[in-house]
Amino acid sequence: MKSMILGLALCAATPAFAQTDAGAPAVEPKAANPGDDVNPTLLRELGPAGDDADAGMASPTPMQVDLPPAAAPAKKEEPKKPDDPAWELTAKLAASIRLSYAGTTPFPFDADRTTSTIAPLQTRVRVSPEIHLGGLGLIVEADAATGAIIGIPPDSLVGDRQPVPAIRALELRKVYLEYKWASGAFRVGQQTSQWGLGLLANDGAQDPQAGDFGQQHFGNLTYRAMLVARPLFGKGGAFRAFETAIAADLIVRDNFGEFSRGDRAFQGVLAVRFNKDPENNFGVYAVYRNQRNIFSTDGGRATDAVVIDFAGRWQFLKRRNREFKVGWEFVGITGTTTQARNENAELLKIGQFGMAIKSQYRIGRTSIYLDGGYASGDQNAADDRVENFRFDRDYKVGLILFDQVMAYQSGRSGVRASDPSLTGVAPEGADLLGTAGSITGAWYLFPRVKIAMSDWLDAFGGPLFAFGTAKLADPFNTRIGGGTPLNPLGGQPGLYLGTEVDLGVQARFKPIPELTISVTAEGGLFLPGDAYTLPGGGVMAPVGFGRLRLGVAI
Amino acid sequence: MKMSLSWAVVAVVAGCASPEGRGLMESGPGTGSEVVFDVFAKPLPNIPLPNDFATRFDASSVTKKRINASMMASTKWERSTRESLDQLDGWGTYQSITVAFKKPLDLHNIIRRHQGDDYDARDDAAYLIDISPDSPDFCERTPLDMGEGNFPIVLERPGYFDNDRQGDQLLFDDREEDLNRNGKLDLGEDLDMDGVLDHPNTLYPGDSSFKALTFYERETNTLIMKPVMPLREKNTYAVVLTKRLVDEDGRPVKSPFAFINHTAQTKALEPLAQCLPNFGLSLEDVAFTWPYSTQSVSDDYVAIRDGLYGLGPMNRLAAEYPAVAKLMTLRDSTPGSSINVRIVSGDQFRSAAVDLLKQLNGGGPLTASMAAVAEHHKFIDFHVVFQFVSPQFFPRRDSEDKLLPLYKQLFQVDPVSGAAFTRPETITVWLTVPKARTTGPAPVVILGHGYTGNKLDPLFYGGFFARYGLATIGMENVSHGVGLDKTDLELARGLLAGKGLGNMFDAIAKNDRAFDQNGDEIKDSGADFWTSYILHTREVVKQSALDYMQLVRLLRGFDGKTWDYDANRDGVDDLAGDFNGDGVIDVGGTAPIHITGGSLGGIMSAMMSGLEPQIDVSVPVSGGAGLPDIGVRSIQGGVREAVNLRMLGPLFTTVRNVDTGQLEAWQVLPNLNDLGRVKLGPVNVELLEGDTAVLSNLTSGEHRCARVGAGGLLRAAVSSDQNDQWKLDVYSGALPPQERSGCAVPEGATPYWTMDTFALDSKFQALEHKAGDPLIALGDGFGLRRQSPEIRRFLGLAQLAIERGDPVNFLPYTERHRILRYGTGEEVGTRMVVVNTIGDMNVPVATGVSRSRARPAWSSSSRLTRGTARRPTACSSTTACSSRWSGWGVTRTRWAPTCCSTWITSRRSRATARRICSTCRGSTRRCGW
Incomplete structure (x- = not known):
């Protein structure tokens, strides 16, 4: 029940390793303003939406931080002062269309072998207009017809925290004003939020590129006022790469709160980063989150938490035919919550840890990836601790285990726990059980290979090995079974979640420079481990998945 | 913030997870009868009850708990009742404890351990122990009645309305249905149409229904234990089933879980380890245990x-x-x-x-x-x-x-x-x-x-x-x-x-x-x-x-x-309370203010004796406590109709007209607290014995089956709200049995008689129904089967529901056996003499004795601080205290044991009963209150 993790979002961001176009040339920092036109920097990363049509395009990702190479210049040249803002009016418009169809072979959602067809046909039209008047800018991003038209299980079966949301006519992602000046910038309004690899704060703006798998659907949205600056740029040298950000948030939507459902999650954010360039940076950010729910009159659904998140990426090797780079993110959360009070605890303590490492070694046209991750688990829903860290639901690892099997089985658990034929009032937190595709209670290794068959065609694939950091305890089954962990199928779980083999191919076309078309086909087979033991012996049958995605970006 | 940051660092570095839930002790191997823990059972989960498992956290509740039962039911009445029950902040203080097993238990073992030993706890199979560390009774046990006779069920008037089966009690089956002794429910054997092969709920086959087991229900292998006195409100108790409780093969009963308790309840049960040694027990001796918290009553x-x-x-x-x-x-x-x-x-x-x-x-x-x-x-x-x-x-x-x-x-x-x-x-x-x-x-x-x-x-x-x-x-x-x-x-x-x-x-x-x-323009007192x-x-x-x-x-x-009153007309307002102006x-x-009264007056005066601190002396006469225990046996006019008929009805019956011999269809239901009988019309076909009647509630979609008896007489009931639409179908022969509804109607089966409209003009409670109008239920009713688990469960829930209005819960506050303190600083300290009426079946005398017993005289922590009551020195055992003491009252007046009335209801230790009664008779002064 207390399967909530605190997703504290915010900040300037480093995109997921594979989500960025590799090999971007380092640029020395020439401007104090991170948002300078010449050097796309911190502020800029926080700004306009990039093109997330899933081709591996060079366009900047929305939260990308292509920081100037602050440490490199030994010559200590004085940075050029930025020109005064020219009070000229400029406008930009970006747009993309995404169309996908996926299918999963049937698998049981619960111990009664309940199942449903999962074959979502999804659409999304994203429009990102911007208007700038000198340093002043208005940035907007909106999605239309976004979500699954058909093919997702009904909420009555698996709840509304599904990995693929139902279609919405319109979703406003960004509407904010920004003002940039020589050494900083200020931004206010509804913004997306991303930090590091996106374990906690993930803007859900870009689908994984060739080499990675998955498809993003959500994105953290927040009403935010933020001030960012390079306060030490004038000292030259490595000081130039020192960036700070401070922000105040009211969460619109993230993994753990939704404004429209009464959640009022306020965050205070402080971030510091050493940003040599987009491929070489690291930083830390700290968040204090205070969340209440206006519909709760008894102190429930309240959270107070502190997050510390270390994230970075570094390119250790860069040659013409060889590259080696690593990205990482480590997150710790502590605090208290009343989101899932139970008979043993009126106030639950939060203690969660999550981490992810992504690495890439490229030799010519072949890239070798090795990803790993860890999300703490919670195998006792009835104690006074909430320990299951949840990756943001837009942080994708593989295609099936986390995004299909865990997602729908956990959602089903919430529905069963709330079954009105069994209980009068659903247990607290039952509505938060669905992971919606988040990685939780697991650690994994995901080695992959990508071969660039040509400039426009990549093929990639690899096995995902996943293990539990705690026993896969389905809260409902565990409760009715006496409190010792039982998996969603009613069996006694082991720690081996299973192995998934994923394969994909992506083709990209640029008929004209302003237009990119991509087609991605990906599929996989999940072979469940002993975590999915059946009550009568054996394990759950393998689960297959396939998806075809078309992306068009202007 | 500093601390939080430290924690964050620790979390980042360690990220360690707490261990999985564990019970007090592993349940270990064993093949004995396992406790049933079926949350999917309908209409209510079949789990040990009362049980905090079936509660939810609620910060606004004084106990931080609320009952959490499903609110889904077929009738508005039941739905509404369930909604209200879910507002209760705990379980009943005087509620029966029930636990079902997968296989039958050794009943002789239970009798040997729990009967005839003056409630000696040393070899009991089951215990109820106070596990609230801040309770004055922490680690004390409350004796459980398991057939001791404190809660008799035998009826004085066995008949309940038309075509009743006339059992001597209302709760348990008394008929053997396995006529061919093959152990299976064959077509036609299901006499009460409950879909279950019934056997008499007696210790030995052939025992009369007067010897019905009250502590065990054979149909469901359910052990029924009742606290002999009310528990403390807002307190937590542990029900402990020891390994002394064995099945018919002599094997200890077994937990349904890997541990001897549900791991979510381990924290609540932790004090048990401290308490068990008081009874010569350790966790090793426990087969299964669970906690439950009692509701607030005051x-x-x-x-x-x-x-x-x-x-x-x-x-x-x-x-x-x-x-x-x-x-x-x-x-x-x-x-x-x-x-x-x-x-x-x-x-x-x-x-x-x-x-x-x-x-x-x-x-x-x-x-x-x-x-x-x-x-x-x-x-x-x-x-x-x-x-x-x-x-x-x-x-x-x-x-x-x-x-x-x-x-x-x-x-x-x-x-x-x-x-x-x-x-x-x-x-x-x-x-x-x-x-x-x-x-x-x-x-x-x-x-x-x-x-x-x-x-x-x-x-x-x-x-x-x-x-x-x-x-x-x-x-x-x-x-x-x-x-x-x-x-x-x-x-x-x-x-x-x-x-x-x-x-x-x-x-x-x-x-x-x-x-x-009821709209008849006459007041209905x-x-x-x-x-x-x-x-x-x-x-x-x-x-x-x-x-x-x-x-x-x-x-x-x-x-x-x-006050604003001039009694003596002298032009000056008089003193408040000076009515004659002197x-x-x-x-x-x-x-002083005192209170007394008989029957309902006895019940209310008992209530007030435990509630109103300004009442000095209370003398409840012919009252009772444990109100459902009264309702289930009372012959009081009005109670049978308003209480029992609403449980059993509304009834669709066929009755032969004594004048014409014509078989007629009737609806039998309460008219407030009177009997209401409405003729629906003639039955124009010959109903044959053994045929099956199916009464369908078309509004709710439920149906219940009934067997046509000799002479075409039948009696059917289905849970209904007033004005729910009914249809009665009669099929030839027996239909396949089905639990709950009684029978399944095979596809294509055609009834040979159907009644779904009024055949005559009729009037009930000022409402007229014309011939041809759709047949409806004229009143609310649960339609419970007599002598079935469902009515036994209903009465258990009834006690849960009524606790705050049951005098049994307030009697412990009299004479400060327990303390009830108001914001004014007043404490209840009423002195009370309980006067019971032997032979009274309007308010059965056993419930009167319950009233007396409710004052926990034997509790070591009883607070007799005012000196107004003294424990008799002869009160050396629990039985003596719980029963003999039951009649003790205002010691500054005199004491009056009502022991005879107590023992008349007990089927054991008759020698002891005779001895005490003899004492009674020999000291008429003392008895002659």
Whole structure:
């Protein structure tokens, strides 16, 4: 029940390793303003939406931080002062269309072998207009017809925290004003939020590129006022790469709160980063989150938490035919919550840890990836601790285990726990059980290979090995079974979640420079481990998945 | 923040997870009968109950818990009831404990361990232990009745309405259905159409139903244990099944889980390890255990009474409902006369009383006892009738002024926030003031009337009490009134009017609390008091108690200050409580206040003895506690209909017309608290014995089956709300059995007789139904099968529901055995003598003994601090204390064991019973209260 993790979002961001176009040339920092036109920097990363049509395009990702190479210049040249803002009016418009169809072979959602067809046909039209008047800018991003038209299980079966949301006519992602000046910038309004690899704060703006798998659907949205600056740029040298950000948030939507459902999650954010360039940076950010729910009159659904998140990426090797780079993110959360009070605890303590490492070694046209991750688990829903860290639901690892099997089985658990034929009032937190595709209670290794068959065609694939950091305890089954962990199928779980083999191919076309078309086909087979033991012996049958995605970006 | 950051760093570095949930001890291997823990069972989960597993966390609850049962049900009544039950903040304090097993238990083992040993705990198989560390009874056990006879079930009148199976008790099966002894339910063997192969619920095959097991239900292998006294409110208890509890193969029973408890309950059960050694046990000896927390029972009373006195979250009540008496004019006023028209002298009323008593006696000469009643009126100085306004906490009508269904007429009180629905109701009081007053106000005795009674009790008892210098007060409980028909009323009025007391008659008889509840334009006294609308029944009892509290507040307000009344017409307002204007307060003030009454009056006076700190002495007569225990056996007119018939009905029956021999269809249901029978029409086909009738509730979609008996007589019932549409189909022969509904109707089966419309014009409760109208249920009913697990479960839930209105829970507060303290600083300390009536089956005497036993005399932590009660030195054992002590009362008067009545209900230790009864008989002075 207390399967909530605190997703504290915010900040300037480093995109997921594979989500960025590799090999971007380092640029020395020439401007104090991170948002300078010449050097796309911190502020800029926080700004306009990039093109997330899933081709591996060079366009900047929305939260990308292509920081100037602050440490490199030994010559200590004085940075050029930025020109005064020219009070000229400029406008930009970006747009993309995404169309996908996926299918999963049937698998049981619960111990009664309940199942449903999962074959979502999804659409999304994203429009990102911007208007700038000198340093002043208005940035907007909106999605239309976004979500699954058909093919997702009904909420009555698996709840509304599904990995693929139902279609919405319109979703406003960004509407904010920004003002940039020589050494900083200020931004206010509804913004997306991303930090590091996106374990906690993930803007859900870009689908994984060739080499990675998955498809993003959500994105953290927040009403935010933020001030960012390079306060030490004038000292030259490595000081130039020192960036700070401070922000105040009211969460619109993230993994753990939704404004429209009464959640009022306020965050205070402080971030510091050493940003040599987009491929070489690291930083830390700290968040204090205070969340209440206006519909709760008894102190429930309240959270107070502190997050510390270390994230970075570094390119250790860069040659013409060889590259080696690593990205990482480590997150710790502590605090208290009343989101899932139970008979043993009126106030639950939060203690969660999550981490992810992504690495890439490229030799010519072949890239070798090795990803790993860890999300703490919670195998006792009835104690006074909430320990299951949840990756943001837009942080994708593989295609099936986390995004299909865990997602729908956990959602089903919430529905069963709330079954009105069994209980009068659903247990607290039952509505938060669905992971919606988040990685939780697991650690994994995901080695992959990508071969660039040509400039426009990549093929990639690899096995995902996943293990539990705690026993896969389905809260409902565990409760009715006496409190010792039982998996969603009613069996006694082991720690081996299973192995998934994923394969994909992506083709990209640029008929004209302003237009990119991509087609991605990906599929996989999940072979469940002993975590999915059946009550009568054996394990759950393998689960297959396939998806075809078309992306068009202007 | 620093600490938080430190924690964050620790979390980042360590990220360690807590261990999975663990129980107190692993359950270990074993093949014994396993406890059933089936949350999917319908209509209610089959799990050990009461059980905190079936509660939810609620921060607004004083116990932090609420019952959490599904609110889904086929009828509005049941849904509403379930919703209300889910508002309870804990389990019943006097509720039976039930636990089902997968295989039968060794009953002889249970009998050996739990019967005939004076509740010696040393070798018991099951225990109920207080595990709240802050409880005065921490680690003490409450004895459990497992067939000891404290809760008899045998009926005096076995028949319950048309075509009843006439079993000697209401709860357990008494028929052997396995006629061919093959162990299977063959077609046609299911006599009661419950879809289950039934066997008599007796220890030995062939035992009469008088020997029905009360502690075990064979049909479901359910062990039924009942605390012999009420548990503490807002407290947590552990039910401990030891490995001494064995199945028929002698193997210890087994936990359904990997541990001896549910791991979510480990924290609650942790104190058990500390308590078990008290009973020579360790965790190793425990087969299964679970905790449950009891609900609050006194919080509403405390909050409201405090509010009446201007304290606490409901302090507005003090101003909104001031305790002000409005004196009624009893005599004709003559201009210029100085006669006090607000009082009637006892001597003036006496002759009228004789006439009234004669009329009540049928017009003939007075019997000796009635003559004594009349004679004693000479001790009465004067009579007063006054009114006061008391806040009522449940609504009667909806926003459109329509009478709400009784299941919606419930308290809307939050004792924590003080939010409450209130409406005023004027209550009229008849007060008799004795001549034998000294210089101060006379002590007053509040007379509680019986069920459907009224405030006329001072007519009968006022003189007797006046003889001893006691004033009396007659006052009606909720919805009660003077239920005389118009002729009697006119006659009575004529009698009093002829003596100039017409106003007095009007004041008493025309101001009551009864009202017409069924549209026949006749007041229905107490019709909604004892009903199967169990939560409403709880509320009317509570409300009646609160009305008494307001009365006590008013009496205490007769404090010598002036009030707005000039009794002696001297132009100066007199003292509050000085009715005759002699400058002396007549009643109230600081004078003692007592309460007594019989039957319902006995129940209410027992309630008040544990609730109202200003009541000095209480003498409940012929009352009872454990109200469902009364309802299940009472032969009281009205109770059988309003309580039992609503559980069993509404009934569709066929009855042969004694004049014509024609078989007729009837609907049998309660008409408030009377029997209602409505002829539906003739049965124009020959119904054959063994055929199957299927009564369908077309509104809810449920159906229930019934077997046609000899002569074509049948009786069918299905859970219904009033106006649910019905259809009865009769099929040839037996249909395949099916649990709950009784039978499954095969596809394509065609009934040979169907009734789905009224065949005759009929009228019920002012509503007319024309022939041809769709057949409907004319009233609400649960349609429970007699002698089945469902009715046994219902009664268990009934106790859970009614706790706050059951005197059993307040009796421990008398004499401060437990402490009930109000915001005023007052503590309840009423001294009480319980008077039971042997042989009474209106309020079965066993429930009267429950009343007495409710005072936990043997508890080592009992607080007998006032010295008003002393434990008899001979009280050396639990039985002696729980039973013999049950009749002990006001020691400064004398004690009066009611042991005989106790033991008459016990089927064991008859030698001991005889010995104690002999003691009784040998000390008539002591027994002669």
